[in-house]
Amino acid sequence: MKIIILLIILSLSVALLFLFAFFWAVGSGQYDDEVTPAIRILFDNPPTNKISQDEQHPDLDDPAE
Template identity: 50%
Template sequence: MSIIYFLIGCSILLALVFLGAFFWAQRNGQHDDLYTPSVRILLDEDQTDQTKK
């Protein structure tokens, strides 16, 4: 029964570490713009195709 208490404590500690890492990433601006990098290559291709025509 004591191993369950140990595992619960470890899981809570691990969850707090991940929560701290998430807030650290938010504070440093890691998630500011999620849309632009995914479509930047598409926009660049469209602009070069229009200049070739």
């Protein structure tokens, strides 16, 4: 039955992982704005952004630039 101690330690470390993930999420401001992300997800990527990304590719590929 000593295995249960190992199991407890394992489960606690997983739980701690989640606790730190929660702390990180709060610290990085994810709970500061609970409304706008829900709105933002509704927007399609504007076509102009895609073009500008495409344009950037040559620059990245060519170190001489």
